[in-house]
Structures are given as structure tokens and as C-alpha cells.
Amino acid sequence: MTTLSIIGCGFVADLYMRSLQTFPDVQVSCVYDRDATRLAAFCAHWNVTAATGFEDFIKRQTSGGVILNLTNPGSHHEVNRDCLIAGFHVYSEKPLATEMEHAHALHTLAKDKGLMLASAPCSVLGEAAQTLGKAVRDGVAGTPRLVYAELDDGFIPQARYKDWISESGAPWPYEDEFITGCTLEHAGYYLSWLIAIFGPIRTVVAASADLIPEKIETGETAPDFSVAALYFENGVVARLTCSIVAPHDHQIRVVGDNGVLSIKKAWDNAAPVRFHKRFNIRRRLLEHPIGQRLKLGRKTHPKVGRWGAASMNFALGPVEMLNAVAEQRPCRLSSDFALHLNEVTLAIQNAGKNTGAQVMTTSCDKMEPMSWAV
Ligand SMILES: NC(=O)c1ccc[n+]([C@@H]2O[C@H](COP(=O)([O-])OP(=O)(O)OC[C@H]3O[C@@H](n4cnc5c(N)ncnc54)[C@H](O)[C@@H]3O)[C@@H](O)[C@H]2O)c1
Structure with missing residues (x-):
């Protein structure tokens, strides 16, 4: 024990x-x-x-x-x-x-x-992330080139979040969540997977904005939207989006030379991982719409049912640390990993709307709509 x-x-x-x-x-x-x-x-x-x-x-x-x-x-x-x-x-x-x-x-x-x-997060130790990592290592989709990862949660300011109560009666801390911001809260869910799979990130080009600053009556809220282009040292580039404004979308797609690896649910340890092979039919280039489900073929880790927005086993990280202590080995979630994750996350969160963005110097009048679209 x-x-x-x-x-x-x-x-x-x-x-x-x-x-x-x-x-x-x-x-x-x-x-x-x-x-x-x-x-x-x-x-x-x-x-x-x-x-x-x-x-x-x-x-x-x-x-x-x-x-x-x-x-x-x-x-x-x-x-x-x-x-x-x-x-x-x-x-x-x-x-x-x-x-x-x-x-x-x-x-x-x-x-x-x-x-x-x-x-945290430790979902990188979970079945979906590990299956995706193995598929990349095995070259299932060929050489990986580009990743699109979305962590959009829907228009949360209009959700009934004041009714969200945990099992022992704690209210969802919405003020703290809005002050902290969805990037600090959520980017790590895919960043940790990407860093574990592709290695460290060299450059971040990002933008962030607080699109609904009136979310709470007092206190300054953090960006509720961010988008980043992440340049990995191994040459892969990823686009990562976080928001509590755009419609719910938690998918990740790894685009390789032979097709696309995809997962639809970031917050489900058991989310299916699929390979969508790329092929030509006559003059059309297609990626298989359904895809082949990839499985590890071995027992993985205990799953928990869905509670709120997630079906994630939050204990995977702490248990990995306990095992590392007992086995006198390094913890897979190392302090170097945590530091890099923190730096990349803050670079995205703090990008603001001006840093790194190009300010346009030309202008033009707004175009009139077509007569049939007025
Ligand atoms: N709410 C979620 O769905 C969720 C999901 C995953 C991760 N997280 C993360 O978990 C962390 C906690 O979030 P939460 O939603 O449980 O917040 P919460 O406000 O519900 O709970 C935090 C608790 O920590 C206590 N606390 C704060 N500072 C303390 C201190 N110095 N000493 C002792 N107690 C202290 C507070 O009194 C509070 O009860 C955050 O980092 C958040 O990003 C939250």
C-alpha cells in the first residue's frame, strides 16, 4: 500500500x-x-x-x-x-x-x-495519447508533417456553469477559471501529448485575445481565445487552438505522408484513434472518411466513467510518480517536461493581439453584398 x-x-x-x-x-x-x-x-x-x-x-x-x-x-x-x-x-x-x-x-x-x-495534465499517459504516440513511432501515417489540435469548449460564458457542482459539493470556480484563462487551463492537454510524441518546441508564434471581457463583474479576465503555430525541433509544425467561445471541438489530427491519424475527444482516455489512409480515386485525392481504428492490443490502465466534461483518469500522473519513487527511477512526467510545458503555455497565453502580429498598412472600403443576399 x-x-x-x-x-x-x-x-x-x-x-x-x-x-x-x-x-x-x-x-x-x-x-x-x-x-x-x-x-x-x-x-x-x-x-x-x-x-x-x-x-x-x-x-x-x-x-x-x-x-x-x-x-x-x-x-x-x-x-x-x-x-x-x-x-x-x-x-x-x-x-x-x-x-x-x-x-x-x-x-x-x-x-x-x-x-x-x-x-498535470497526465492524459498523455492515457490510452488514447499512448496509442497515437505508438502510431507515430511506427510510421503508420508515414512521416508526420503537420498537426491540427483544437481545444474549443463552446460558448462557455452562456453555459449554466453556476450549476456545475462536484461530487462533494464544490462549485465550479468560474471566476478563477476566467481569470486564469482557457489557455493556461487547457493547452496542456494537447501540448503534453505533442511534446511527448515529437519532442521539444523551438519557436512559438501565437496570438491570444479576450473576446468576452465582461464574463465576470470584477477582476481582469485572461484571453478566452488563443491560436499558436508551434515549431518543433524535429521539424513538425502544429497549430493549437484554445477557446471558450468557438463551438466544441476537441479533435487532433496528425497529417503524415500516407494519411491522417485522428482522435476526436481530447478528454477521453479511451477515445478511438484512427488512421485515415490517403489515396487517389481517378482524379480525386481522398483521405478515408471513417478510418481504421488503431489498438494497442494489450490491457492498458483503469478507465473512469464520464464526470462532467471528461472521462479521464486523473490518478495516472500521481500513480506514475509513486511508482517512480518506489522503483527508484525517473518519473515519466519529469520536471524538465513540466518546465517546457509551462514555458510554451505561457508563450501562447501571453501572446496578446499585437505581439508577433503584422499590422496592416493598407485599407479599403467594405464591399457591398450581392443584391440577392441583402
Ligand atoms: N475544475 C476543473 O474542471 C479542473 C479540471 C482539471 C484541472 N483543474 C485544475 O485544478 C486546480 C484546482 O481547480 P479546482 O477547479 O479544483 O479549483 P477550486 O477553487 O474548486 O479548488 C481549489 C481549492 O484549493 C484551495 N486552496 C487554494 N490555495 C490554497 C492554499 N494555499 N492552501 C490550501 N488550500 C488552498 C481553495 O480553498 C479551494 O478549495 C486548478 O489548477 C485547475 O486548473 C481543474
């Missing part, structure tokens, strides 16, 4: 608890949240032990233990830092830190202390 502890007992902590139940050998030794009411509701629901404060939480850790940081993004740096200083391995929800300077400091701290530091 191995144990881990959780700090931050809000909306996502319930998803972790539900996922951890698929790993009966892992136990949650203690949890802490600075909001006493939330902490009590969480502990009552999941029958777990509460720490009385951060110091008590640290005191209850066993040597070589893993702490799961599920606090809000604004607290990540401070909590990650304090847990590392106390001498524990840390698995942090994304982003590792909202400032690159802080992310570098955490990375150095973990290295100096010989501790593991990883950040």
Missing part, C-alpha cells in the same frame, strides 16, 4: 478521488484546504483525514512521500515551493506556476533537493 496527500480540496480534487479509487493500492493519508468548510465537506464525503493547517499537513507526511497540489493556479508556486522545501515530491495541477521565473525557481529547487516535480 502506498500513500499520498492532497492540498486543495475543491472541484478537481473530487475527480482525483474518483480516479484514485481505480488504484486500490494507493491510499490518501491526509488532506488540507485553507477553506475549513470545504475541507470538512470533502473529508465527510470521502472519509479522509483532515490536517488542521499547512504545518500539520507537512508534519503528517511520511519520508519520500508524494504531495498532490490541487489548489488554484494563483497558489501553485507558493504551495509547490513550500512542499519541496519541506522535502517532499510534488505533483502539481497545471500550470506549474503562472510566472516563468517562478517555474524556473521550482525546477531548480526540485533538482537541488533531488525531488520529483511534475505537473
Whole structure:
């Protein structure tokens, strides 16, 4: 039996608890949240032990233990830092830190202390991402050239998000989500897959904008749309889009010399991976519309049912870290990986509408519509 502890007992902590139940050998030794009411509701629901404060939480850790940081993004740096200083391995929800300077400091701290530091998301360890990675390695679609990856969530400002409540009763933290922004919240879901499959990114050309700034009454909201061209060191280029404005679209397509590898659902570990072979029929160039389903042919990992928007096993990352500690090997989700992911994500989020964009110097009058289209 191995144990881990959780700090931050809000909306996502319930998803972790539900996922951890698929790993009966892992136990949650203690949890802490600075909001006493939330902490009590969480502990009552999941029958777990509460720490009385951060110091008590640290005191209850066993040597070589893993702490799961599920606090809000604004607290990540401070909590990650304090847990590392106390001498524990840390698995942090994304982003590792909202400032690159802080992310570098955490990375150095973990290295100096010989501790593991990883950040979510961990869907890269899931079946769909691993199947896609194998298909690329096996050259199923030939040499990969271009990737289109979409993380559009629909027009969320008009969703009934005030009714979204987690299993133990935590409301979806919409203000924090809008202040943090969908790029910091979601880009990592495909970025982590792409970096794992293709390696590091050399250049980011991105644009981001806050298209609906009036989402909340007080506070400055982050971009609710971003698009990036990612130039990988291996020559592949990817276009990644994040928004909470455009219609829901979570597909990823890897375009190779022989066809296209595709997945439609980023947030489903069991999403089918398909290969759409390219061929010519007479004078037409086609990619097979349905595609051949690719399977690994072996038992993979426990799946969880759909809860809210996702069918993802959130425990895959923490369990990978626990296994790495037990087996005295590096964690697949390394601190280098987390740092690179953080840097690319922030480059996209902070692109703004002017950086790197070309300002047009010519102008023209608006065109009149056709008479039949007035
Ligand atoms: N909401 C989701 O669907 C979702 C999904 C995946 C990942 N995440 C990520 O999970 C993280 C948490 O999101 P959430 O939705 O659970 O937020 P939340 O606001 O529901 O919960 C965060 C909890 O952390 C506590 N907290 C904050 N700072 C703390 C500190 N210094 N010490 C102790 N407790 C502290 C808060 O009191 C709160 O209860 C974020 O990084 C988010 O990006 C959220």
C-alpha cells in the first residue's frame, strides 16, 4: 500500500478521488484546504483525514512521500515551493506556476533537493495519447508533417456553469477559471501529448485575445481565445487552438505522408484513434472518411466513467510518480517536461493581439453584398 496527500480540496480534487479509487493500492493519508468548510465537506464525503493547517499537513507526511497540489493556479508556486522545501515530491495541477521565473525557481529547487516535480495534465499517459504516440513511432501515417489540435469548449460564458457542482459539493470556480484563462487551463492537454510524441518546441508564434471581457463583474479576465503555430525541433509544425467561445471541438489530427491519424475527444482516455489512409480515386485525392481504428492490443490502465466534461483518469500522473519513487527511477512526467510545458503555455497565453502580429498598412472600403443576399 502506498500513500499520498492532497492540498486543495475543491472541484478537481473530487475527480482525483474518483480516479484514485481505480488504484486500490494507493491510499490518501491526509488532506488540507485553507477553506475549513470545504475541507470538512470533502473529508465527510470521502472519509479522509483532515490536517488542521499547512504545518500539520507537512508534519503528517511520511519520508519520500508524494504531495498532490490541487489548489488554484494563483497558489501553485507558493504551495509547490513550500512542499519541496519541506522535502517532499510534488505533483502539481497545471500550470506549474503562472510566472516563468517562478517555474524556473521550482525546477531548480526540485533538482537541488533531488525531488520529483511534475505537473498535470497526465492524459498523455492515457490510452488514447499512448496509442497515437505508438502510431507515430511506427510510421503508420508515414512521416508526420503537420498537426491540427483544437481545444474549443463552446460558448462557455452562456453555459449554466453556476450549476456545475462536484461530487462533494464544490462549485465550479468560474471566476478563477476566467481569470486564469482557457489557455493556461487547457493547452496542456494537447501540448503534453505533442511534446511527448515529437519532442521539444523551438519557436512559438501565437496570438491570444479576450473576446468576452465582461464574463465576470470584477477582476481582469485572461484571453478566452488563443491560436499558436508551434515549431518543433524535429521539424513538425502544429497549430493549437484554445477557446471558450468557438463551438466544441476537441479533435487532433496528425497529417503524415500516407494519411491522417485522428482522435476526436481530447478528454477521453479511451477515445478511438484512427488512421485515415490517403489515396487517389481517378482524379480525386481522398483521405478515408471513417478510418481504421488503431489498438494497442494489450490491457492498458483503469478507465473512469464520464464526470462532467471528461472521462479521464486523473490518478495516472500521481500513480506514475509513486511508482517512480518506489522503483527508484525517473518519473515519466519529469520536471524538465513540466518546465517546457509551462514555458510554451505561457508563450501562447501571453501572446496578446499585437505581439508577433503584422499590422496592416493598407485599407479599403467594405464591399457591398450581392443584391440577392441583402
Ligand atoms: N475544475 C476543473 O474542471 C479542473 C479540471 C482539471 C484541472 N483543474 C485544475 O485544478 C486546480 C484546482 O481547480 P479546482 O477547479 O479544483 O479549483 P477550486 O477553487 O474548486 O479548488 C481549489 C481549492 O484549493 C484551495 N486552496 C487554494 N490555495 C490554497 C492554499 N494555499 N492552501 C490550501 N488550500 C488552498 C481553495 O480553498 C479551494 O478549495 C486548478 O489548477 C485547475 O486548473 C481543474
